[in-house]
Amino acid sequence: MKKYLTTIIALIVIAVALTGFFVAKKAGWLDPAPSPTEEPDDTVTGPICAFLQEEGAAARVSRIEYVYDGDLLSVRRGGGSWVADSNPELKIIGRNVDSKLSAIGNQFAREAYRGEVTESKLLEFGLMDSNYYVRFFDEDGTVHRVVFGKENQNGYYYYVWEEGCDVIHLTGKSSRESLICRAGDLISTTIFDFDDSGQINGISISKDGQPYVRLRAALSSVPEEPRSWNVTYPLERAGDRSAIEALLTNLNSVKLAEVVELGAEDMAQYGLSPAKYKLTVSDPGKSISLSLGNTTSDRMYYYASINNANDVYLISAASVDFTDEPELTYIDEYIFMVSYTLLSRVDLEVLGDTFVLTYDAADADKEEVFTINGVNVFIDADRDYRGEFKRIGTAMYGLRFSGLEAEPAEKGELLCRIRYEQKDGTVTTVECFARDETTMYFYLNGSYAGGYGKQYLLTSDNTNYGITGTVANLCELLGIQYSQAE
Structure with a gap:
């Protein structure tokens, strides 16, 4: 009897347990909690x-x-x-x-x-x-x-x-x-946001609060004509249009990468008071400036601000690597250059020797006639040295800056003087004075041009387009005595 009683009690316990299980399951008490790696149950x-x-x-x-x-x-x-x-x-x-x-x-x-x-x-x-x-x-x-x-x-x-x-x-x-x-x-990540980038006529770069380079464009009234750029600082002369337009393209591509702090009270902690670099772009109606301060610890970004506001952003350092380009990049480095078809005469004095070059190349229907010291460089079809004559012009036009200097030191001896006379009567004189043993100052029409170049531009051989080398080559071909000839 006890055996049956034990069995009955066991069955009752099992029945109660099963009933409790189904009640709990229906109530949802046994449902697992949402897994941290899964979306929560969206049934409600x-x-x-x-x-x-x-x-x-x-x-x-x-x-x-x-x-x-x-x-x-x-x-x-x-x-x-x-x-x-x-x-x-x-x-x-x-x-x-x-x-x-x-x-x-x-x-x-x-x-x-x-x-x-x-x-x-x-x-x-x-x-x-x-x-x-x-x-x-x-x-x-x-x-x-x-x-x-x-x-x-x-x-x-x-x-x-x-x-x-x-x-x-x-x-x-x-x-x-x-x-x-x-x-x-x-926000818009574009910084230099102009309605028409073709109307941009001013760019300036400052470093550590001091002007570094300033560029100014003359806008054409004819839409198809490109603007012409001039450098106004650190000297005044024509700008290198292709280099400046490339700079402008780079500026227009600079974007905000991240907002760091709006309304910052301490700009100095970001290196923005004063800024290390300041880039300003202008059109006739407005100017927009971008200031760059310290780099982040990984050197991937600059801290930056716009229009001197106390809002701090991050700018990709790679996008503004042009800030350390030398000023010379944006300057027309060649001292003087004009089409030879516009010239009538050039008086060349180089390292103590003098030469007179004449040009008759304006009429397209006539043969070009060139002379050096009165000798026609075209003798016959087998001795046509007009190419060698033009090579001298290329060498003279090759006089170019290798560095800028606000004021010249004491001017040394005259190394070269070139007087270009055009058919319309315009006269331009380029002079080179020794700066040291390897460089020379440039003067244009009697005024200091703002920089210096290498003396090898005068003394290199014909292969390397030195002025003395190209002159010596032509003189040898024509049988003209020249002290610099080998």
Whole structure:
């Protein structure tokens, strides 16, 4: 009898256990918690921003305040687009704001709690004094606030609540990062933003508060004609158009990489007071300046500011490597150059010898006639030395700067003087005076040209286009005595 009683009791215990199991399962008590590596169960979801579900609600939003870790970014509709009223210098891209507004309106998340949201509940979910929220201002004055709270236990989700609603949601960590905008999410990354880059007529670069190079363009009234550039500092002369246009292309491609701090109180900590470099680009209507300070610890970025504002950004260091180009890069390095067809005569004095070169090459229907010291360089078809004559011109035009110097030191002996006379009567004189044993100062029409070049431009052989070498070569071919001839 005891055996049967024991069996009956065991069956009763098993029945009770099974009943408890099915009751618990139906109640969901045995369901596993969402895995940290998986999305939470979305069987019960809802919009994290209910008011944006109303038709036309997004279009009625007149202002948005984003607060991320306590930092405020405020934008408002103005002139048909969005502008930053918390930081007027920021150039907001309106479509970025609209895109973020649409994203938060379309964001659905799992319900973590439904019921009266009391102060204790706000504390429980980290929503009471959160430093992460968005406030939407309706045209009618209504304000809607969406607050992000603390992480849940597994650390993969945040609690989020629309103020005034009876639901608290649980949303992925990436939602907070993407829905609370920071300046870098909304601004234009273009720095030198001009309506027509073809109208840019000024570029300047300063280093450590001192001017380094200044460039000025003369804009053509004919759209097809390229602008002509001049250097106005450190000397005044024609600019190298191709180098300057390449510089402008580089400037236009510089972008903001990241926002570091808006309204910074201490710009010196970023090396921006004073800045190490300052790049300014102008057109007839406005100027935009970019200041560069210290580099980041990995030397990948510069700290930067725009138009002297106290907003700090990061700029890729590789994108502004042109800041250390020598000034000579942007200067027309050749002392004088004009088409030989415009010349009538050149008086050349080099290292004590003198030569007179005459040119008759203006008429396309006539043979070109050149002479040196009265000797025609064309003798017959087998002795046509006009190419060798032009080689002398190439050597003379090859006089060029190798360095700049604000004021010349004591002027040494005259090494070379070239007097170019054009058919229209224009006369240009280039002079070279010894600077030291290997370099020479250049003077143009009696005035110091602002720099110096290498003496080998005079003394190199014919193969290397030295003036004495090309003259000696032609003189030897024509049988003219020349002291510099080998």
